[in-house]
Amino acid sequence: MVENRIVCFVSLGTYGTMSGSVTMSFASLPGSKKVALTTFGVLTTSGAGLALMLQQSVKASDLELHPPNYPWTHNGMLSALDHGSIRRGYQVYKQVCSACHSMEYLAFRNLVGVSHTEAEVKVLAEEIEVVDGPDESGEMFTRPGKLSDYFPKPYPNPEAARAANGGALPPDLSYIVNARHGGEDYVFSLLTGYCEPPAGVEVRDGLYYNPYFPGQAIGMAPPIYNEVLEFEDGTPATMSQVAKDVCTFLRWAAEPEHDQRKRMGLKLLMGSAILVPLVYYMKRHRWSVLKSRKIAYRPPK
Template sequence: MKILLKFLVLVFIFTFQANSAEKVEYLKTDWSFKGLFGKFDRGSLQRGYQVYTEVCSSCHSMKYLSYRNLSEKGGPEFSEAEAKAIAASFEVTDGPNEDGEMFTRPAKLSDKFVKPYENVKAAQAANGGAYPPDMSVLVKARGGGVDYIYSLLLGYEDAPSGMKLDEGVHYNKYMYGNKIKMSKPLSDGLVEYSDGTIASEAQMAKDVTTFLMWSAEPHLESRHQMGFKVIVYLIILTILVYFSMKRIWSRVESEV
């Protein structure tokens, strides 16, 4: 009986926390990729990659992305030379060579993004037992999508009075349960954008979230274009069917 009561109490607590989290209104911003005609902002994607590389990549991997994706149409669209230079700035393990030994070499366009840790255990050991999630499809894996990620990055605050946080745990207004082990990642001027854009905390949050949206949906623009073509096709087909049926029924009525 006691076990059942404890179970019911835990279910109530988790349900209450989930409902409380769902009621939080996320921060809003203008996303260029929203809507039927939405497209990614190339500048924002390139800046977002810079934020990921300089801030996020030390803990978070993006295992589904290859360096060649950075130059593909619909993405950041770096030139091929720029993408090659980006890849070459990272070292990857390859081999074995003729002597049967593994070796390191500069990454190529065909290589996947370099991971910050060799395995899950190494990641947990370096982060106080917490495992930094892979960010490749993080936007799709979280309720609220881009609005949630954007809000989370800007949601660090002092904990309310009376709320106790364990060592290494931080308060975040938009995190489920309001407790997060990741320390505040962004601050004004943390990176220096190569295009001269002012790197405010909100700007960096928007740019890196845009980049994460692209990594989760790299074919979003082509999908939008296809959807528009399908709608136009259906409209034309509907008009043709309407006039065809009208003509057919006009003959039937005249015969009657």
């Protein structure tokens, strides 16, 4: 037992001596060698970090293009959505996108005061037929739509949607802008990014080449093109204009509180500009006595 303790003590002493010698040997180096070793370590670490970043951004399995950042008018800190663009975007969804894509979390009443008046939304809702019931006799019946009804689905169930689209399931567009990396930049790039595949790339029948889509082969045919529809307000329906309007509409659909949130932020900033100086003055006035006092301890005699 005594021998074991002596051995451990000797080992620990040897380890401490070795550590001290290493430290002292580095400390005893000339200044030029210290600078050289430090520079080499920094460059090695920076090079390894840069190589890791490049490997993550240019890896062979990530060949799709990343969408650029477009100057959306609603991206500013205090910028609101373009409600005229929201109205045109709804028209694009209704006439083009709703044939395949649903928006099951959006009701007709959500459009009131945003892109349409209440009377206009009632007319839009009455254009669809809704299965309702049962009635007094226990039978289901159809009725015109009303404000409380949600947007109609193009297919009764996901299986029917897959069967009609060659096995691909069209995603719901209610929150698609928040569900995709890049937001409206990705959706805009996807809608306008259809092109011919480059040399050596083959796309099987039923798929279309799009460099912004993961895998570059997408089952959705190019949905928009120049003059695909005619806007009610007379805006030229170019491909970029149609894509911009539907992306603005999808941004509003995914974040209907967008304008209200920024309005509340503006009110908070304006209130803080008045309240913060008053609070600071009161703090200086109330605490000046406590912060400037001197406390002395006098022991009892």
